[in-house]
């Protein structure tokens with residue numbers, strides 16, 4: 279498990295590689311509590327966003343179980359009119375949640391930047 | 401102890417950092433506060449030592465759709481302040497034991513872990529979870545985690561490593577502690593013990609005040625003074641189970657204080673195969689029997705030898721000790737006698753109550769009174785703690801009205817127990833009796849030790865309102881505001897509350913007794929008691 283400092287540093291690296299980075303957090307899936315956060319925009323409420331996204335991931339996992347899908351959930355992508363949100367499962371208990379500006383980024387760039395550094399969060 | 405805060409719709413959990421003196425508890429919580437972007441309150445700290453506690457509050461995460469409010473506390477490590485430490489430990493859902501890694505502190509720390517185990521063993525289940533925080537890992541003589549694990553008891557193997565002064569590992573400890581606290585909340589919920597109430601401690605000032613009160617009361621027998629939400633909740637729940645135990649008829653006195661008869665083998669539950677003439681009422685009784693005999697049945701014997709059967713969560717059967725017969729015909733004679741009595745008491749019984757004579761073993765028959773499970777008023781007054789005051793008041797007004805009518809009409813000779821909130825339940829807007837039908841010459845109404853029936857209800861209502869932080873008068877006042885309300889139902893409730901409040905003799909809660917209007921046409925404050933506030 280990475281330390282909080284390592285988490286913040288890793289998110290910093292993603293930020294560098296990702297034009298349009300808004301905010302990101304490493305989240306404990308069970309509780310929805312954040313293990314590390316970094317936001318470029320102060321008004322972005324990462325604590326709340328992380329909490330509610332943990333619920334979404336749990337729901338998705340439940341759906342997969344109900345459908346008896348023998349697969350693992352790797353990531354979830356949400357496209358808003360002006361933002362891209364990516365949820366990347368790091369291990370069974372934690373996920374990275376990231377928001378980026380859609381005008382200056384695209385899905386491929388977001389995925390690429392996250393995948394490049396995700397291992398350091400495990 | 402974890403609880404659902406009805407004011408703010410959040411789950412409150414408490415994490416208490418315990419440990420030997422100077423192990424780094426305060427440093428840990430301060431470093432956590434910095435990481436969470438919040439602050440710590442440390443009342444009356446002295447020369448850098450914790451005298452009372454440190455307090456940090458943080459809301460984040462989600463539990464079953466509720467935000468999680470974490471109240472994080474530290475205890476004072478100095479042994480002279482042990483009393484305060486125990487008071488604080490009582491609040492914990494998760495205890496993080498800060499273990500000083502410096503080797504020269506080892507024996508002291510291990511002894512303290514053992515002591516914590518002893519303290520926690522006195523707490524009711526589910527016990528708070530424990531996480532060990534191996535702190536000061538930066539010290540040159542720091543004990544490695546693996547080595548520590550070999551010295552710890554098997555149930556203390558959850559160990560996290562930290563350097564509180566360098567903020568290393570602290571956030572991780574916190575999130576792990578929250579997870580453990582949530583596990584306790586889940587365990588409480590699973591056993592129906594997760595309180596739904598208002599916080600007893602709103603902030604650090606309130607905690608400080610209670611700890612000071614504790615200091616003043618020290619040496620007295622009931623020294624606990626830090627309020628625990630769960631206590632008020634359990635108090636009300638205890639009333640509920642008391643209701644349960646008195647709703648079977650009072651135990652017959654055993655001659656010359658002889659011990660109660662030994663408990664016997666449980667009888668067979670009533671079966672849908674019983675012969676014709678063994679069920680009353682014949683048609684509805686059969687249908688009901690068909691329904692509840694399919695449900696899982698649990699059997700319990702009272703100290704007086706009576707049997708109580710529960711069918712799923714919806715039906716209850718009562719059978720007196722002496723109602724087991726060797727011959728069907730003798731049983732049938734008793735069934736007929738009981739039927740006559742049941743018809744006379746009809747107005748006070750659930751229309752679904754049935755009498756059944758069913759095989760108890762391969763040679764005997766047993767007579768049962770089976771009825772739908774109707775929670776007595778006493779336990780109704782424990783539920784729906786989340787309703788707004790005016791709804792509670794409306795429901796109370798209605799309960800009082802129905803109940804008051806019953807105080808004058810209760811057929812004492814037909815029912816074993818006197819009217820009390822413990823034996824009267826509500827079905828729709830009707831009061832139903834939940835105990836045994838009285839047998840002439842055998843059952844004498846139990847002496848009314850608890851005072852007049854109305855006072856008992858008022859006392860309960862007061863306790864209930866107090867537990868909710870509400871005042872009955874205030875609730876009635878709120879209700880009066882409904883007078884101008886759009887719906888006819890709430891307007892009527894408002895009218896009635898107005899009526900109660902405007903009569904000078906009813907302004908005190910105790911004076912509600914005897915002052916409620918009767919079933920005057922159109923003046924009923926009708927609240928659907930099955931789906932409404934209760």
Ligand SMILES: Nc1nc2c(ncn2[C@@H]2O[C@H](COP(=O)(O)OP(=O)(O)OP(=O)(O)O)[C@@H](O)[C@H]2O)c(=O)[nH]1
Nearest residue numbers: 421422423424425426427449450477536563564565
């Ligand atoms: N080297 C080192 N020192 C630490 C660490 N954590 C705390 N300390 C030091 O330990 C001393 C005691 O820390 P506190 O946090 O006040 O200890 P406490 O457990 O709250 O003490 P009481 O409140 O008196 O029970 C301080 O001098 C801290 O700087 C750590 O991880 N490493």
Ligand SMILES: [Mg+2]
Nearest residue numbers: 425426449450
């Ligand atoms: Mg301290």
